[in-house]
Amino acid sequence: MDVDQVVAGRYRLTERLGGGGMGVVWKAHDERLRRTVAVKEVILPPALEESRLEEIRRRTMREGRIAAKLHHPQLITVYDVIEDDGKPYLIMEYLPSSSLARLLDEHGTLDPVEVARIGSQAAGALAAAHTAGVVHRDVTAGNILVGDNDTVKITDFGVSRVVEDVTGSTTGTFVGTPSYLAPEVAQGKKATFASDVYSLGAALYTAVEGAPPAGRTDNAVAMLHRIASGEVMPPKQAGPLTGVLTRLLSTDPEQRPTMAAARAALAAVAAGPAPTPAPAPEATPVAAPAPAPTRRRRAGILLAVTCVLVAAAVATTLLLINKKDTPGTGTAAGSTTESTANDTPTEDPTRPSSSEPPTTSVSSSTPAPPADPAAAVSDYYALMPGNPDEGFTRLTATFQQRPAGGADSYRAFWGGIQSVAASEVSAQGAVVEVTVRYVFKDGRRIRERHSYQLVQQNGEWLINAVSVLSSTSDS
DSSP states (O other): OOTTOEETTTEEEEEEEEEOSSEEEEEEEETTTTEEEEEEEEOOOTTOOHHHHHHHHHHHHHHHHHHHTOOOTTBOOEEEEEEETTEEEEEEEOOOEEEHHHHHHHHSSOOHHHHHHHHHHHHHHHHHHHHTTOOOOOOOGGGEEEETTSOEEEOOOSHHHHHHHHHTGGGTOOSSOGGGOOHHHHTTOOOOHHHHHHHHHHHHHHHHHSSOTTOOOSOHHHHHHHHHTTOOOOOSSOGGGHHHHHHHTOSSGGGSOOHHHHHHHHHHHHHOSOOOOOOOOOOOSSSOOOSSOOHHHHHHHHHHHHHHHHHHHHHHHHHHHTTTSOGGGOHHHHHHHHHHHHHSOOOOTTSOGGGSOOSSSOOOSOOOOSSOHHHHHHHHHHTTTTOHHHHHTTBOHHHHHTTTOHHHHHHHHHHTEEEEEEEEEEEETTEEEEEEEEEETTSOEEEEEEEEEEEEETTEEEEEEEEEEEEEEOO
16 A cells, blocks of 8 residues: 555545554545545455455454444544455544554653543543443554544554454464453453453553553563453552552452443543632621522521511510500510511522521521532432433533533433432532442443532532442442
8 A cells, every 4th residue: 555546446545644563544535525534454464364364354344334333522433444455444534643652652651630631531432332332342552542632532443353353363473462451351251341441541551650550571471471360560650540540450340440430530530639619608796697698598688687676676665655554465576476487588499408407596606508418419310310411410510521521422321321329328528429320221230339529509519520439240
């Protein structure tokens, strides 16, 4: 292949973008639709029997068609899969970008927060694929693309493993590098959703530490043994990313978070610590302060206090005028009490009744917050999965963008959930821990322990960040 060559009578190659053991990627011009595309030429291993070459071609076409069915903002779109002169080609979306592997070649390592940002977007794409029932099987730093506009996308679903599967090269001769394999895959077991989680963790680990979790060696067999045994060097430069990486790289697939949970945890690191809510002002030695009053409620309180003072003045006047009357005829005092009760501001209907103290009594203590953080989390999950639009409003603007990935991505995630239940909810200030049980429409059952950080905005508790403390399959 060379510049200006035309593939399938339609795609004119204009620039070689890169290549590796699996193939060469070209920038090309689609002369039919008049747009720029990327063309991947799948390299077939030499000296193979024709039957095996045909198997590679057949499976590459199949994997390409599967990838073409996936659609997500963080996935490189596969437009077509074709065969020309006996070779399979993938026609893909062109993204001006550098792979994470190339960035590491140029910079050595990246800042942990930047790696978390890259990882959260990559995890969002992989989570969408998992929801569709597709395992990537080859998540590496080379398949994570960072666009010139900082957009992150995943490419090469399944295709790069086809040659290894057909040729049996997992015995020691790898087309690429085994550094990102999950331990169970290195042991010869089938790749699963959890294997993708490990591989993503290995790529992100490499980005912050400068070497894969099992180190470096030119001996592929030795590398396989290290990975299969679960050998991982503890991260030293990961900083706030350390805890997330440790969970992603768990030797036991059952202990790894789901890809959706990984996305949320990575986004929380990328967003940084949640802002601490401003402390409530100290109570003043005047009439009882109302809990976080709104303008309407302040007016009600002032009116109630005024009514009390006026009523007291009226009662005193009547007593002075009628001081010779019998005690049983002083009905004005009773009317005053009734008027005071009726003028007391009613409870704000927009907040849970259990979270507000009564406003009819006078107290000098600090008022309770307008809502309970634990109740806010319970109420949020009570909406799901049937009301994602309302659930989206329970998130801060920061959380709506990352890790939720915007309204469309958020709806897509909940669209794959059959049911969800929250239990064991506990709060320490604005931090809430909760056990969440998901039942996916594909039959999977996942139990996770989440830690949420909430903030108050306009008198409501909103979810601002999340960390996944544990994630297991729930039989």
